[in-house]
Amino acid sequence: MTLARRIIPCLDVDAGRVVKGVEFAGLRDMGDPEELAARYNSEGADELILLDITASRDGRATFLETVRRVAQQLNIPFTAGGGIRRLEDGNAVLRAGADKVTVNTAAVERPDLISELAAQFGSQAVVLSMDVKKTRAGWKVFIRGGAESSGRDAAAWAREGVARGAGEILLTSIDRDGTCSGFDCGLTAAIAVQVSAPVIASGGAKTFEDFLAVFDEGHADAALAASIFHTAEHSIGALKRYLAQSGVPVRLSR
Amino acid sequence: MKLSIIDYGAGNLPSVERALRNLGAESECITKPEQIAAARALILPGVGHFSAFVTGLRERNLASALRQALTRGIPVLGICLGLQAMFASSAEAPGESGLDLIHENVQALPTNVKSPHIGWNQLRRLRESILLRDIPDDAYFYFAHSYAAAAGEPHTAAACDHGFPFSAVLEQDNLMAVQFHPEKSGEAGWRVLRNFLEWAQ
Numbered sequence: 111m112t113l114a115r116r117i118i119p120c121l122d123v124d125a126g127r128v129v130k131g132v133e134f135a136g137l138r139d140m141g142d143p144e145e146l147a148a149r150y151n152s153e154g155a156d157e158l159i160l161l162d163i164t165a166s167r168d169g170r171a172t173f174l175e176t177v178r179r180v181a182q183q184l185n186i187p188f189t190a191g192g193g194i195r196r197l198e199d200g201n202a203v204l205r206a207g208a209d210k211v212t213v214n215t216a217a218v219e220r221p222d223l224i225s226e227l228a229a230q231f232g233s234q235a236v237v238l239s240m241d242v243k244k245t246r247a248g249w250k251v252f253i254r255g256g257a258e259s260s261g262r263d264a265a266a267w268a269r270e271g272v273a274r275g276a277g278e279i280l281l282t283s284i285d286r287d288g289t290c291s292g293f294d295c296g297l298t299a300a301i302a303v304q305v306s307a308p309v310i311a312s313g314g315a316k317t318f319e320d321f322l323a324v325f326d327e328g329h330a331d332a333a334l335a336a337s338i339f340h341t342a343e344h345s346i347g348a349l350k351r352y353l354a355q356s357g358v359p360v361r362l363s364r
Numbered sequence: 365m366k367l368s369i370i371d372y373g374a375g376n377l378p379s380v381e382r383a384l385r386n387l388g389a390e391s392e393c394i395t396k397p398e399q400i401a402a403a404r405a406l407i408l409p410g411v412g413h414f415s416a417f418v419t420g421l422r423e424r425n426l427a428s429a430l431r432q433a434l435t436r437g438i439p440v441l442g443i444c445l446g447l448q449a450m451f452a453s454s455a456e457a458p459g460e461s462g463l464d465l466i467h468e469n470v471q472a473l474p475t476n477v478k479s480p481h482i483g484w485n486q487l488r489r490l491r492e493s494i495l496l497r498d499i500p501d502d503a504y505f506y507f508a509h510s511y512a513a514a515a516g517e518p519h520t521a522a523a524c525d526h527g528f529p530f531s532a533v534l535e536q537d538n539l540m541a542v543q544f545h546p547e548k549s550g551e552a553g554w555r556v557l558r559n560f561l562e563w564a565q
Contacts, residue, residue, distance in 0.1 A: 111485065111486040111488060112485070113478070113481070113483050113484070113485050113526065114483060114485065114504055116483055156483070156484055181378070181379070181382075185383065185386075185547070185551070185553065185554060186506070186548060186549075187508070188548075205378075207378050207379065209508075209545075229413070230412070231412055233480055234411065234482060234508035234509060234510070235411065235412075277480045277508070277510075278480075278482055306478060306479045307478065307480065307482075308478055308480075308483065331478065331482075331483065332483070361504040363500060363502065363503055363504065363551075
């Protein structure tokens, strides 16, 4: 009996469609969120994450409608976020059917947002998403979709986020995101040993071996990927069978 | 038979409702003690903080109505914090009392394991279980909690190990509760809800 390592497909949505960018830029249409959610749910995904990458604030209502529709497709945990700035934004996403909410830029700018969400909804509902890039001064947290350095040290920010009540860390390597060069195992391990909360590794997944490495060397509790699942390059079921054969505890039965 | 879901003012009820709807069960969300008194079977879902939860139940006079329903033999299913609320107290809110249907305390997960315990885990069956009927022994269920009630006789039907063996499935007469989220645990989780429904009929 062991806590299974999780495989989490991520849907980046813009104006009601799933899109995918390379290194945080250049969007490409990848399909319908409801269809993809239903497919991942039946393929054995352990969770689903939906991120609003709409630039404009008026896209908010469209995103909440997408959350509502995607939630109907799932009997697994469901996390939603992107552009969450206030307690009310988190509440709206949870009321629309998500189980957890992710915060990123707004939490860096006003860390009390994490504490407020955790006090209201519980730590299990708050995921701190951090976009990290290697600089000459070490791993730093970037905000506004990776465009701007916050100056914060990644490990220190992860610790502060968990101390404030974040129940999980969604750790994205900006250097690897969309590059298909493998997860950043060094970064993942460096953060995973710093916090008591589970760490979800993100950015760079391409092969089955990449997932094995991020669980073994990166000590990740979960691994997230988007494009490789959307294009049906890999099925989640095949990935999980590979991991099980390699000795990683995963949930195979549905 | 209609199931009544107790709405104490915070919790994620839509996913429980949706799961029940998919199982073909009729359900309603209830907020008043007289609705608890009239219910045929009750579900008590809970997420968030122990203190907010038990205070919410007490302030709406739902705690005493729930206790009376249990005494009358009405089937009750607690989910997550709804399991922890059945205990005397919790380390999450020292000084705050729970429903005290099981006279033990809920503890914090130890610091040598990942906390919160978030993710899919398996169960260790301690005895015949109504809720786990026809579910494979190696099935996984979705957990999301930082506190847990140590497994104990005779109420624990199945335990989960994370830091210490805790009550994952609790069955004591007409009081049933699960620490995991059956509404979020795929096919196995829905089967738990179906088992409760069938048993409550």
